[in-house]
Amino acid sequence: MSDYQPTERTQVKRLPKRGKYDQETVFSILDTAFVCHVGFTVDGQPYVIPTNFGRSGDMLYLHGSAASRMLRQLSEGLPVCVTVTHVDGLVLARSAFHHSVNYRSVVILGRARLVEDPAEKMEALRIFTEHVMKGRWNDVRQPTEQELKATTVLALPLDEVSAKVRTGGPIDDEGDYNLPVWAGVLPLTTSVKSPEPDPQRRNDPPVPEYLRNYTR
Amino acid sequence: MSDYQPTERTQVKRLPKRGKYDQETVFSILDTAFVCHVGFTVDGQPYVIPTNFGRSGDMLYLHGSAASRMLRQLSEGLPVCVTVTHVDGLVLARSAFHHSVNYRSVVILGRARLVEDPAEKMEALRIFTEHVMKGRWNDVRQPTEQELKATTVLALPLDEVSAKVRTGGPIDDEGDYNLPVWAGVLPLTTSVKSPEPDPQRRNDPPVPEYLRNYTR
Numbered sequence: 001m002s003d004y005q006p007t008e009r010t011q012v013k014r015l016p017k018r019g020k021y022d023q024e025t026v027f028s029i030l031d032t033a034f035v036c037h038v039g040f041t042v043d044g045q046p047y048v049i050p051t052n053f054g055r056s057g058d059m060l061y062l063h064g065s066a067a068s069r070m071l072r073q074l075s076e077g078l079p080v081c082v083t084v085t086h087v088d089g090l091v092l093a094r095s096a097f098h099h100s101v102n103y104r105s106v107v108i109l110g111r112a113r114l115v116e117d118p119a120e121k122m123e124a125l126r127i128f129t130e131h132v133m134k135g136r137w138n139d140v141r142q143p144t145e146q147e148l149k150a151t152t153v154l155a156l157p158l159d160e161v162s163a164k165v166r167t168g169g170p171i172d173d174e175g176d177y178n179l180p181v182w183a184g185v186l187p188l189t190t191s192v193k194s195p196e197p198d199p200q201r202r203n204d205p206p207v208p209e210y211l212r213n214y215t216r
Numbered sequence: 217m218s219d220y221q222p223t224e225r226t227q228v229k230r231l232p233k234r235g236k237y238d239q240e241t242v243f244s245i246l247d248t249a250f251v252c253h254v255g256f257t258v259d260g261q262p263y264v265i266p267t268n269f270g271r272s273g274d275m276l277y278l279h280g281s282a283a284s285r286m287l288r289q290l291s292e293g294l295p296v297c298v299t300v301t302h303v304d305g306l307v308l309a310r311s312a313f314h315h316s317v318n319y320r321s322v323v324i325l326g327r328a329r330l331v332e333d334p335a336e337k338m339e340a341l342r343i344f345t346e347h348v349m350k351g352r353w354n355d356v357r358q359p360t361e362q363e364l365k366a367t368t369v370l371a372l373p374l375d376e377v378s379a380k381v382r383t384g385g386p387i388d389d390e391g392d393y394n395l396p397v398w399a400g401v402l403p404l405t406t407s408v409k410s411p412e413p414d415p416q417r418r419n420d421p422p423v424p425e426y427l428r429n430y431t432r
Binding site for chain 1: 260298312313315319342352355357366388402405407412419430
């Protein structure tokens with residue numbers, strides 16, 4: 001896969017060896033996340049809002065109610081930043097100073113475009129559903145024309161993009177390695193608990209296979 | 217505990233019944249999170265950067281290297297937005313349209329202040345460490361004067377704050393309840409795996425109790 005060209009704005013300057021610009025790293029971080037954080041500025045005030053997203057090729061899709069202020073403002077072409085972060089572990093060093101976190105993050109800069117073509121819009125909605133749970137789209141009632149109208153979809157090209165990744169154990173000062181302090185990593189992971197059926201179920205079938213075997 | 221007064225900028229307008237303005241909700245969302253997403257604007261471009269944080273009373277602390285561009289810019293009093301999000305479950309409805317996510321988020325708006333007093337700075341570093349792992353601070357080598365100088369700490373008052381919370385099962389259109397589609401919630405949680413000791417250990421004691429019994 002190809003690489004992203006770091007720009008003055010996306011090049012990782014603090015701890016540059018953590019910077020990654022290859023598509024494989026970027027896609028794998030995006031495709032396993034449930035939410036992104038969308039940053040935009042109104043009247044000089046930045047806002048950061050968590051929301052769902054989907055990806056198809058080099059395009060990130062955001063969506064929400066047509067009544068959403070955020071989407072309306074972004075659809076006017078405001079500069080936007082979309083950030084996705086996974087926290088993979090707590091890195092416990094022998095000094096407070098060298099404590100750290102293992103993480104993987106992606107930062108996307110750009111301007112979003114309102115998706116108006118009904119076919120692209122419907123495809124984006126399929127992508128959102130499949131992003132959260134592969135196999136779900138064909139199982140559920142798909143959007144009506146009215147629901148499509150009530151939904152705003154934005155497309156943000158994956159163009160000005162960088163990833164940042166920290167892995168591995170603590171790095172202590174040489175003089176601290178002899179200290180009698182436990183050091184290492186406490187790995188963190190997102191886990192799935194048992195599905196909770198809707199108490200209002202009437203004709204629901206048993207838990208489908210794509211849900212029983214769900215992993216992230 | 218007291219409540220936050222919603223402002224024009226923090227009042228939850230989309231789905232207002234999800235808006236929460238009480239300190240107890242806000243503190244519990246903040247205190248169980250590992251990272252926040254910090255939004256700030258430079259030359260008209262918003263940036264959203266994940267980072268650690270700590271809280272003491274009505275003050276949120278951010279920190280990082282004195283070489284960090286973000287912290288330098290924020291210390292000049294730029295408007296900032298700090299957002300913390302937990303994803304608690306995937307809400308699977310019978311229609312694609314009514315799929316949702318259970319989540320808890322906090323949005324803080326304001327301007328940060330550079331912490332210059334060495335005692336407040338040291339206390340903030342203690343708060344960061346204890347935020348990640350209660351009991352850790354007294355176990356590790358604490359910061360030297362030089363390390364303190366190499367660290368920038370910012371304080372952001374919890375003043376203009378709101379939380380947004382979705383819980384519960386799917387809400388389907390009345391006509392969809394009879395569809396033969398499994399509906400319900402797939403709960404998600406952050407779990408801790410076994411601690412991985414530093415391969416470079418020399419005098420490390422066994423895994424300490426605060427780490428063995430770690431929960432979030």
